[in-house]
Amino acid sequence: MDLLSLAAGRRDAGLAALDDGARADLGQFLTPIEVARLMAALPRLPRQGVLRVLDPGAGSGVLSAAVVDRVRREAPDLRLEVTAVEVDERLHGVLAQTLGSLEDVGVRTTLVRDDFVNWALGTDERFDLVIQNPPYRKIRSGSTLDRDLRSAGIIVPNIYAGFMALGSLLLADLGQQVSITPRSWMNGTYFSEFRRTLLTHLRIDCIHTFQSRSQVFGDLGVLQETIIVATTRGAIPQEVRLSSSLDHRDTPASRSVPYSQVVTDDFIFVPASDEDGAAVSWMERVRHTLADLGLTVSTGKVVGFRSRDLLTDRSGRHNAPMVYPANLVNAQVVHPRSTVRKPQWLRTAPAHASGLLVPAGSYVLVKRFSTKEERRRIVASLWSDDRAPAFDNKLNYIHQQGHGIDPRTAAGLVVWLNSKHVDDYFRVFSGHTQVNAGDLRRMKFPTLSQLRMLGESALSPDDAVEQIMGDSERYSVLRSSPRGSSSPRR
Template structure:
C-alpha cells in the first residue's frame, strides 16, 4: 500500500500533519544569501558569530510577527549572555527580507529555517560534537503522524521533546495540542508549561526553540490577554531523572559516540553494550519518561537495528514495550545535508501487548510531499537482542519473509569468522614495497574484488604489498584456506557483501599471508565443511544474500557479529548450488537458485 501526504490532497487529517507553504521554495535562496554575506563579513565559523547573526534574524522575524499582530510585545531575552554588534548594512537588508517572508510562513518552517541559519554558521566541529541536525518540517510531520496513528494522547496528555534545539518538533507538537484543544485554547495556553516540555543543552538553541513557540503563540496570547508561557528549559536531558511522566515523547536526538561517567554507565546499563551512542541513550531516556501505553517516536540512524553494540538496546526496547512502526527513509532523501547514515523513524509503545511491526519506506518526493509505501507487517526475532530483519524497499519483502524463518547460520555451514588482525598504521615500519627476508604477502580489502576475484598486490595499495612480522607476531599470519570479505564499504557501493576465496597458491607459494584489519576472514572449522568455500563465495556475492544482509545491517561496515547472524538456508539444501558452482554456471543461474532457497514456503 502506498499513500501520499500532500497539503493539497483530499485527506485533511493527513495534510494537516505535512503541510508546507509556497514560501518554502524561497527560503533556501534567502538563507544562502545570508550565509554568504555572513562569511564575507567574517561572521561565520565560530559560535559568537553564529549567535550574533541568528539573534539578528530571530529578532527581525519577531518584529515582523509583532507588526502583523499589532503587538508591542518585546522578544524574550536570550537564555545566555550575548555580546551583540550591529550587522553590516547589506547583511541587515537580507535579514529583513528573510524576516518578512518568515512572518507570513508556517511557524514550523520558520523554526526550521532559523535553526538552519544557526547550525550552518556554527563551526563544523561544533555541529559534529553536538550532533546538531535540526528536523526538517516534513519529517517532523511524519513523526507526529506516526504517533497519532498509535492513538498518542495529544488531547489531554503531556508531551516531551528532550532534544529541542531549533524547536521544529516542539512547534509541530504544539500544533497538535492546539488542534485538539478546540475552543479551549485559552486553558491550553495557561496549562502549556505542564503540557509541553522541551529540553536542550545548548542555551542559544534552547532560546531559538522557545522563540519559535512564542511566534506561534503570539496571536493567541494577544487574543486572551495572557503572557507567553516558557516551555523550553536549558539542561542536559541525560542528567535528568524521569518517572513515567509523559504521554508522548518526540525526538530527533544527537548522533555519535558518547563518553560516559561511571554513574551514567550504571544509569543506562540496561541498554548499553560496549561503546555508547548518544541516540541510544535518548531512546532509553524516552522509555523512562513515557507513561504506560504512551508513545515514543524518534528519528535516528538505522545502526541500532543490527549492530552488536546495540543488542542490549534492542532487548530493552522490546522489554515492556512494543515496536509499532519502523519507517526507513529513502537514502536519496538527503534529510540532513552532512549526515551520511541511513535514517529511520521508529514508533514505540510502552505496553506489554505484542504484535508484528508495521514497516514502511518513506520518500521525500517533493519539498512539500512525503510518500509512504507501507511494506507490510513483520515479526521481530524471538531473541530480543538479535538483529531485526527489516525490508527497505518493496522488492525486498518476499526475500525478507522467506529469510525470517531460516534457523541456520554460518556456523552451521562450517565456518567461523574473525577480523583481519593487522591495523596497518600500527605496523607501518614493517610494511614494504619489495619482499625482505621472511616477508609475507599483506592482504588488503582492495585485494577482494567483485565477483569473487582475488587481486594481489592490491592496485589501491601500491608499495604496500609485503609485511615482515616480528618473532612475537607470527600468530597474526594466516596459514589455512579461507574466504575473504571486505569489512567496510561505501554507501554508494553496489554490493555490501564482496567476497573471494584466498587462493591456495598464495599459501602454497609463501607458506602464509597476513590479513589487514579491513577484511573479514571466514575459516572452515573442519577439513570438509558442509558448504564448500566456492559455494560460500558464490552465495555471498549474490544479490539475494546481499539484500538479506542489508535488511538487518544499518551500517556501511560488515561486522563479524552481523555475519554470524546472517539468516541462511539449511546446508543440506545446497546440493544444486554446489553443482552449479562446480559446473561454472552463469551468475544468473546461481542467482535464481539462491532466490529459490530464500523463497517463502
C-alpha cells in the first residue's frame, strides 16, 4: 500500500480508539484521505533543497503523508523534514507508525508529544509549509488558553483560529500555510480582529469551497461549512485561485479572480463561480452603509428565558406586542399570529419592562437565523405601528437613533434586503445561515431616495431593485410592461 493509504488506515484505527466525548473535548475531526490529498495539492513546491513541514494537531499523520506522497511524485530531489505535533496520547501510536513509514522513504521526522499552543509559543523553529486541520472548540474568555494566546497578540473566539494565527507566526518568509477550517472566520464581528491581524502577515493564494455541508466530515457527523485556504507569508499575489467541488470526492472546478475581489477591509469574499463574481460586481454600484444613511441596526432586547415573568398571552392596555421571528410573514409582521405558540404580549407595568420596548414607529426586522425552508438567507419584514413593541433577541431591527425610521425608507429597505441581488451577494461572503447585526452594518445600501422609490414600487423585490438601480436592459422591459403585470411586492 502507498503512504497515504497506510495513513488513512491508521486514521480509522485512531478514530476507533477515541470515544465521542473525548473527541468533542479536544475538538478533533481527523482528516479524510481525499481531503488530505486535495490540501497537499495546493502549495507551491520547490524542486530541490529542503522543505520544512509542520503538521499541528497531526492526528494520525494523514496530512504529512499526503505532502510526502506528492513530493515523491512531483519533486523527487526535494528533501523533506516533517514536524508533527499531537497532544492526544491515544493517537501517538498510529502517528508514530505513519512517521516511521515516512522515515522509510528518506524523510526526517520529529514527533512532538505536546499541546500545540504551548509548543508554538515556546519554539524558535520556522517552517516552509504549515498544513493543518485544526481542532474546533470555543475558547472561554479568561481561561488559561485565552490568556496564553493573548500573550502572543492572538485574540480569537475559537481554537481553530488560534492554530491558524500561530501557524502564520511560525512561517519563514514566503512560507505557505494550508488550513481546512469552518468558513465563519471570513466575516462577522467575532473574527474581525483575527481576520485583520492574519491578513497583515499572510496573503491568500487559493480558496477551495465544498458545496455540501454534510459530506466532508460525514463519517464524524459534522454539519459545518468547511473551506480550505492556502496562504503565503509576505507575498502579495495579483490573483486568487478559487476552486469548488460538491464534496471532497468530486473533481474541482477552478477559476482565478483579482485579489481585490476576494479580500476587502470587512469581508473575505468567495466568488467561487462566475455567478458569484457577477453578484459582487453588481453590488459595486452600491456604496452606502447604514451609518452613511443615518441608520443603525441592533439585536432585539427580549431574551425569552430571562423575561418569562413579563410574557403573557393576553393583550391589554398595559401589554405591548411581543414580536418573534415566527411573526415575520411575506415581508410583513403578522401580530398576533395564531400559529405562534409563545406568549405574544409583554407586560409593561413593571418599571424595568419599559427598557425592553422600542418607541412606536416603523422598523425593519431581520431574522438572525434563516431556516432550511426559506429560499433566502436574509429574511426582512416591515413593522409599522402606533404601539411600542418588544422585539425578540433572535431578531435584528434597523432604527434611527433608537427610534423608528421614515416609513417609505423602511419599506424600501425591506424590498432591498429581500431581493435576489442582495441574497446572492450575502452568500458570497457569509458561509452560515446566521445574519449578524455586524454583517448588516457592513453591507452596502442604495441612497435614501432610491430606497424610498423601492418602497413605493408595486413590483416584486427583484424587479423593483433592477428597475431602480439602473439595470438598463431589464429596465427597458419593465418600463414597457403594464404597472400591474408583475407580482406585488408584499
